[in-house]
Each structure stands twice: as structure tokens, then as C-alpha cells.
Amino acid sequence: MKMSDRKKKILQIVVDEYINTAVPVSSKSIAEKHLTDVSSATVRNELASLEELGYLTQFHTSGGRVPSPQAYRFYIEELMEKGNLSEKDLDYIERAFSGKSNDVEHLVKSVSKVISELTDYTSVGIGPHADEERIKNIALLSCGDGNALLVIVTGMRILRDSFIEIPESMTDEELENASKVIAKLFEGKALSEIKEVEDEVLAEFGQYRQVMHEVIDALKSYTRPRDEDVVLSGAEKIFNHPEYDDIDNVKNFLTVISSKDKLAEIIGDDNDEIQINVKIGSCDDKEVPEDCSVVTATYSAGGKNLGTYGVIGPIRMDYHKVITVLENVGKALEGIVGSKKKETDNKDGKDKDE
């Protein structure tokens, strides 16, 4: 069966209406409010046929129709009317990101918060993979009790490990020297390259091979994603949506969002090439809880990955709003981080003397 224009129009009305009201929509209301030139009976015929095509479902015979996941997908891809945010919202984004430092933790938190505030849904953010970050500085700081703190600074991110054990015989001065050597060795390297230079580096450290081993292990550990990189914002926002008047839904939802692992899984395996990715519960992705929808975007600026951010909420989500917010936040980030990047590059150019 072909999708006539009228079918599309009606489907769009159903989805729009349902997103706004959360009430199953009836043929009568469509005919009265939106398609005044035909009768409810005609609409009814169209609805029946849309149902046959898999776009609509009914809870019970007399309950109006509700869009299926397939309908949402079609809506997002073809039907949704484009439009931008209000001045107020754009302003909010602008102000939120002005004067932010280049610390990745702050960035992830504030991006996540902005998205949650503007969309009125719970938002999740996960920082960029550390793999490709290049080491800017690295130091071993003595703690005076047989331990040293390993600090690693990269372009967008400060990493640190718990303490590293150092031999009792190692003096503060030796530690300092080791620190300098290590800094020289690793400066400019990406974390993903550590493995490749491992053997070479170890060879240089005859006496303090063990310390170096620990340092390398710590560095390698940062290429794995960490719980701390996952940020949640606006968990309480789900209560603003009537599907979460039901305790079981809340339970389900809360169980998922209280596990950073699960969140990371849901958000994480995005295809980087898709700018906006929509996963609808159970049908697209078995990690996404049933009855939930996840919309994510992976941001980057100046060729640098800035992490993946998104919104998690009911399938009946205001996709238009959410997608528009995600797009605009992306643009804003690109602008701000992009301009910062430029400054940095210039300075780097000046400073560099190799």
C-alpha cells in the first residue's frame, strides 16, 4: 500500500497531537481540529489503513490511536516540521557556554545541564574518548610516604590516577628527575600510542623500571572508558511527563539511570557519522529500556571529539524540541571551542621549538 499525502498528513497530526497531549487521538478530533474538509469517517478509514501499515496501534477498540515506534521514526525522518529555538533559549545556550574553561569535566557537566534544562528531559553526557588526546604534560609528585601522584594533562582533559608506589630508596630529587624524563618522553603522544612506545621507554629506565611500569599501566588504563566520564542531569525531570506517573516505569527508568555502566552503553555505541541518533526502546537497541527513547548527538569542534550527549525519556518524546536543542548546543560548542582552539594553535605555534 502506498502512503498517500493525506495519510502522511494524518500520521503527522496523530504524532504531533499525541506528543503534545499524551492522549490517544481519535478520528473525530482530527476531523474537527485539523482536517475540516473531510468527515471523521473518512479519517477513520485512513487511520485503519495506517494501522494496517504498522504506524498506529490501539490499546482498546474505543481508545483512539497511538503512534508506533515505526511512526515516530517516520515522523522524525520525513514529517517533523523544522523550526528553531526561541530567542530566549538561544540566549540561554549562549550564556551557558561563555567563559567556560577547557576542563572537560566542567564542559560535560554544563552541556548536559543545558540540554536537560532546555528540553525538560533527563540528560546524559559522556566525555570524549581519551584515546586520541595528546599528552601536554605529565608529572610525578612526591607525597612523602612511598607514594607519588601521577598527573597527566591533555588538551581537553586532566587525568589523574591514584597514587603510584615508588621504591623507598628513591629520593625526592630522583623522583623529580624521573618526572622530567617521563614528561619529555610522553609529551605530544596520544594515549593510544602508549602501547607502541612501551618497550622503548622501559629500556631507558634501568634502575626504576618498576616505577615506569606503573606509570605506563596507569596511562594505558585511561584509554578505557571510566564511570566518572558519564554525567547525568535532571533525573527528576521525568516526573514532568505523565508516563512516569506509573511506579513501574519510574522504577525501570531509575534503575537504568543509576548505573553509569548502563548509561554508557546506551549512549556510547553511537556511530560517529550520524549527527543525531534516535534509538527507540527495545526495537532499535536492546540496551535502551523498553518504553524509553534516547536521542544522542556526538559533538566535535576543530576536529576534536567533544563527547556524546543526549536525552533519555518516554518514547512519546518531543523529538522536534530535543533535536533542535541538540543541534543548537552543537553549533554553540563548535563556535566557542573552535575559537579557543584557534588561539591555542597560534600560541602552540609560537612556543614550539622543535
Added chain:
Amino acid sequence: MKMSDRKKKILQIVVDEYINTAVPVSSKSIAEKHLTDVSSATVRNELASLEELGYLTQFHTSGGRVPSPQAYRFYIEELMEKGNLSEKDLDYIERAFSGKSNDVEHLVKSVSKVISELTDYTSVGIGPHADEERIKNIALLSCGDGNALLVIVTGMRILRDSFIEIPESMTDEELENASKVIAKLFEGKALSEIKEVEDEVLAEFGQYRQVMHEVIDALKSYTRPRDEDVVLSGAEKIFNHPEYDDIDNVKNFLTVISSKDKLAEIIGDDNDEIQINVKIGSCDDKEVPEDCSVVTATYSAGGKNLGTYGVIGPIRMDYHKVITVLENVGKALEGIVGSKKKETDNKDGKDKDE
């Protein structure tokens, strides 16, 4: 009216029973299960009198009785039977804290997790005030783009700030020297003492006064409590308790626990001298949400504050279990951190050369 022994006994039965079953307890069940030597009518008379004293309330005439907050308080102070944890639980605690590093973030997280797992309630932890921490090491690490990272290491805690701006004219070498001078200046000082030495320190830095200003500001900022210090564990655990089958209660609860500020307020203003502190919703503390109860303990080891930890849940809480867990975790921490402290002290002694 005086509290006869029998009244106490009956009150204890009511509280115990209600904590276990969450069902209002009736005179009949008390007479049948616990006080077989008197009739339900007698119990009824006692219950009526306990109600008059303010220890019990009824939702409706035929609904059995429920303990009032006052009853819980009395129960905790006088009636509750003491007893220790099972071997299994003690083992769990033991294992959880073995091999932990002295990084405060890890500590707070794992303590909070252990408490939540063992009590089956949501747990909150807040790290120790940084005020009294003594600086062990401090460094400025160049990031190569007009910024430097300030890293501060203290005994129990690693602090770090976002980047600090440094003058363009400052070379890496100068920065390194400044870093060394700063380390010497502040080593051994408590964060709370920064203010006192501020002027003196600034005087030493003719050329790079501005950098020093930023460093001092950053240091001072750490004496204020920060959101990041508050940790939440087992939020989903509330669903294991029937009072949270009600959506409004869940909403209330979730709204509170998703704000780190609110959590800090609830947990934070403990009197340090009280080992275990119980706050019952609205009657003890207006920060604690109504219908909620918060039990906290402030831990310390070797004279060092280790933070405040606790449990938040329904007023009908298993106080005995919770308090026992908190006590045992406290003891375990004291043992472990205490022994670590000793090691550290010895080494410090060796190393010190002033």
C-alpha cells in the same frame, strides 16, 4: 503518666513489628504473638494510653497502630535490642576496604557503596572538610597554551583546579621554578592557614604576583565544600521498601537526592561529637524531607576526619541494622586508615629534615 515496663515492652513490639512488616499492628496480633499472658483487650488499653502519650498514631479507627517519630526516637535510645552483624556482612566490610588507596574520592565512594549494599537503603557520603588537610605537595604544570594546571596533594585527598592563567612572558622554566617555590612555601600548611600566610607569600613574588594571586584563590576555594564531594549510592534501593510504591513519595525522594546541595545540607551539619545521628523527617530537621529519616555517622581515624556518611530512607527504617552497619564500617575504617597512618607517620619521620 509513667511508662510502665509493660508499656515499653508493647511499644517495642509495635515498632519492631512495624519495621518488619510495614503493616499497622493490632492489639490482637500483639496478644497472640508476643504477650500470650494477657488478652487483646488489655493490650488495647495500653495501646490507647501509649497513643495518648504521643507514641502511637492511627490512620483510622480500625487500622491498627503505627509508631510516631517520637516512638522511633525512644526506640532507638532505649528499646532497640543490640546485636552485631552476621559473619557474612562483617566479611563483606573487611574485604571492601582491603587494598584501598588513600585517595579520598575512592574512599568516599566505596564507603557509601558498602553502606548502601549492607543496609539496603540509599546511602550518602560526604568527604572530609578540606580545611584541616595539610598540603603535602603542590605543583604548577605547564599546559603550553598560556595556562597551567594547579595540582595540590594532601594527605587524604588530591585536589585540582581548572587551569590557571599564566603570563605569556613566563617560560616553562620559570614556571617550574615558581612551582618549586610554591611547593616549599606551602608544604605542611593546612588549607585553613592559607589566609594567614597570604600577604607574606605574595611579598615573595614580585614579578609573578598575579600568578600567585590565582594560586592562592584556588587554594582558598578548596576550603568551601564542593558538590563533587557528595556521593550517592543505591538510589534504586528505595523501591525495595513499600512506602515507595507511592509515586508522590518517590518524586519527593528523588527530587531531594538529585540535588547535591540539598544532600550536603541534610548530611552536613552534624554535630561532630555525636557518633550516630538520627534525624526524622520534618520533626528534627526541616531539611530532611517529610516521611524520610536520615541516619548519619561521622568517621575519623587517627585524629583525622574521614567524612560523614549515612543512609536516607523511610521513617520506618530498620534502625538497628542501619546503626550497626554504620558502627561497624566506622570501626573497619579506623582499623585500616589507622594502620596506614602509622606507616605514613614513620616514614614522614624519617624523611623530615627541618
Added chain:
DNA sequence: GTTAGCACTTATGAGGTGAGAGTGCTAACA
């Protein structure tokens, strides 16, 4: 292809009922 009309289905809410649980009170008893 569209429409009016009508029978059919189902949710929802009001109203009623009986069982069950628990209490308060009273009068009798030790």
C-alpha cells in the same frame, strides 16, 4: 472516494454491598 448512521466495544466513575479487621466501651470478674 466519501459520508451518515448505527451497532458494538471498552474505559471510567458512581453507587452499593458484604466481609474483615480493629477499635472503644461497658460490665463483670479476680
Added chain:
DNA sequence: TGTTAGCACTCTCACCTCATAAGTGCTAAC
């Protein structure tokens, strides 16, 4: 004076019924 049996009273809860409203599917006519 404390304890008890007995009984009337209150309140919840589950269950049923019933009327209503909303919405559909189908059919026959346009």
C-alpha cells in the same frame, strides 16, 4: 484496681453493577 469477654461501631477493601461517554468498524447510500 487491673483484667477480661462481649459487642457495637467504624473503616477499608474487594467486588459487583450500572450508566455514561468515547471511539471504532461496518454497511449502505450518495
